[in-house]
Amino acid sequence: MDLLEYLFYPIYQAAILAAIGLYFLCRRRYRPALVSLVLGACWLWLCATPAMATRLRESLEHHYPQRDASTYARADAIVILGGGALPRYGLGPNTDDAYSLATRIGFGLQLFRDARADMVLLSGSDQAQRMARRLLWQGVPAGALQTECASTNTHENAVFSAAMLKRAKRSRILLVTSGFHMPRAAAAFANQGLDVIPAPSYDPVYPSWQAHPWWPKRSALHLSGHCLREYAGLWWYRLRGWA
Known part of the structure; x- marks a missing residue:
């Protein structure tokens, strides 16, 4: 593949x-x-x-509508998948930068700040450690962070993360990834026996798209x-x- x-x-x-x-x-x-x-x-x-x-x-x-972080039910853990964009400037403690909050790590941080779970698991070989450093800089306690750095695809994200979560006796998760990636990611994590609450990050808004929907754009x-x-x-x- x-x-x-x-x-x-x-x-x-x-x-x-x-x-x-x-x-x-x-x-x-x-x-x-x-x-x-x-x-x-x-x-x-x-x-x-x-x-x-x-x-x-x-x-x-369409099966995974985007919602405010405060509207989600509490879970045992927030799982943020790597592979998405990272904030351009680093999220400050009180940031409201629309681009930063629309990233996976930005929305996961919102969920944590709204006390939706007391543990954040960051999964993905390329970005897990980088995301962890960003969240530590935001003031997320080191004891609340776990990293899974061995996975290289969504299937491995699910398998390796599920093993860590089950050892910690945490089976109900808020899964954070891009909206278009959510069908595959949610199905992969549910296949590992986890109770998955899809929590898609917000998609960026391109104003020019609405004005010229049939004009080709690189994005x-x-x-x-x-x-x-x-x-x-x-x-x-x-x-x-x-x-």
């Missing part, structure tokens, strides 16, 4: 269609060449539009690629029995 996942990003899909088109062009088969080239260009353009990206994201997130292409990858990943996890 790690190598094949690149095939689910629109830019690679368009490149494959372009390569097929050029192959047919070299063989002087002009009609299939034109079809392949036009399909590739149209698909890339469509995935780069905010309208398409928003539709893909909403289709993944929209990026989001479309992530959403298509999530659909493929969810299918793969179900096939493997991981979700």
